[in-house]
Amino acid sequence: MDSASADPDAAAAAAAWYARLHADDATPADRAAFGRWLSAEDAHDRAWHELVSATRVLDDARNDPALLAMIAATRGDVRAAPARRRWPMAAAAAVLLSIGGTTALVLDKHAAPAATEVAAVRYVTPVGRSRDITLSDGTLMTLDADSAVRVSAPGATRRVAIDRGQAFFQVAHDAAHPFVVSAAGNSVTALGTQFAVRTASDRVVVNLVEGSVRVDTPVLGRTTTLIRGNTLTIGASGLHLTRAGADIATGWRKxxxxxxxxxxxxxxxxxxxxxxxxxxxxxxxxxxxxxxxxxxxxxxxxxxxxxxxxxxxxxxxxxxxxxxxxxxxx
Missing domain, CATH: 3.55.50.30 (Phage tail protein beta-alpha-beta fold)
Known part of the structure; x- marks a missing residue:
């Protein structure tokens, strides 16, 4: 494991949090505590995303007979299974099991007929401190001070929800998986671009630095396409589009x-x-x-x-x- 990988203690804690958040009795307090743990150290962030990436691999092959047989064996329910693809799947399972004993619970969840969706990861910054975060798809997110976002587990659509404050995104290009940021009932869809989304008490502001985005405002029944330099303000009085100035509006990054x-x-x-x-x-x-x-x-x-x-x-x-x-x- 290289220096950029999660350390063993953080990896074990990430596995424990994964199992806790997927338990039937998980509470809002659990999710809040998880958010505090995740944002406390960069090592926690790396460990969580390595775990999520690993579970995606297993999720794609959760019906593989060899893997199902291994899961059954961990429960003491040994059943015969075809040997097809046994060694590749055994290696994948061994890697994930090495993260920590609690990860066996995650494997069992994925083997169930109705798998539970991976919980969203919440990032929070305190007053006076911004944070650079690399999402699991390679997107770079700069979370401004006193801000909070939720990043959904990777799927057909990459989703981020802004609960408070603002964030800047340098989106990793992936035409097959749109990148969507939601804020106060509005959504911003981008493919390979750089933009910021800000929430305030009475408005949402989208600043486009590079590329293009589509902004959907369901309450107003409007869809607006922004080009480089545009700033769109969504407020109670409607939409206001400014043709230039997005670079200045995102000056908070420096x-x-x-x-x-x-x-x-x-x-x-x-x-x-x-x-x-x-x-x-x-x-x-x-x-x-x-x-x-x-x-x-x-x-x-x-x-x-x-x-x-x-x-x-x-x-x-x-x-x-x-x-x-x-x-x-x-």
């Missing part, structure tokens, strides 16, 4: 946030995803004032306060390690 006549309430909400020092506005009217400029994701709150003070818009009313309170100057 630590830059660009605002163009954006209400301060939205600017503050965005900056608060990147720092434990939360910005607060003491006056609702201040939240409606607009701001234009480029801020860093690190230290952006201080830069915003300095800019607002220079513009004669707001002043710092209180500042400590966890709070930065801004009040109107007048």
């Amino acid at each position: 630590g830059e946030l660009t605002f163009d006549a954006t209400p301060l309430g939205e600017v503050v909400a965005e900056l608060n995803r990147y720092s434990v020092q939360r910005i607060e506005l003491t006056d609702p009217r201040l939240a409606k004032r607009v701001f234009s400029g480029v801020l860093r994701t690190g230290g952006g709150g201080t830069a915003l306060a300095d800019a607002l003070s220079a513009y004669g818009i707001a002043r710092v009313d209180h500042a400590d390690r966890t709070r930065l309170v801004l009040a109107p100057l007048s």
Whole structure:
């Protein structure tokens, strides 16, 4: 096993989690604990995806007589089976069994007539920390700070659901298996492209950096095809397409946030995803004032306060390690 492969402890833990998540009595608390384990270390992420890849191989051959005979033998129910393809399947099973004793439960699940679908993997990032993740199909996903997504097990369609925040995708080309990202009831379908999907309280934003994507908005009964540079905003008032600017909108990947006549309430909400020092506005009217400029994701709150003070818009009313309170100057 090379250095990029999962270490034995992580592999055994991944097998245990797989069995736990497929148990009939698995609970939401189990899934939440699994998400915390998965995101705690890169080794956990590698171990899980190696396990999922291995189970896909066995899933494709779950009706092989030799493998079924091996599964029966692990249960003490030894039955005769044809020798056809015995050695290749024995080798595959031995590799998976070596991950850990609990993996035998996974094998038994796949041998059942009604196999249970592999649980989605949930990735979560805390405030102030983004994460680069390589999905099992080779797609590169950058998960922004304070974000959460669910990645379904590989199948005919590759699926990712964004629950919170935003993510950028460099999609591995595979024309036979469309890559679909869903957010707030909308879906973005791509084949070999680079794009970002962002969710907010009142809208979903799709930024296309390279290639093309199809955006389906069932509530509005619309399908929109984006080309390089396009930004599509899906909101309560409908769709808004901007022909250029996707590169700037995805500047968060290099630590830059660009605002163009954006209400301060939205600017503050965005900056608060990147720092434990939360910005607060003491006056609702201040939240409606607009701001234009480029801020860093690190230290952006201080830069915003300095800019607002220079513009004669707001002043710092209180500042400590966890709070930065801004009040109107007048």
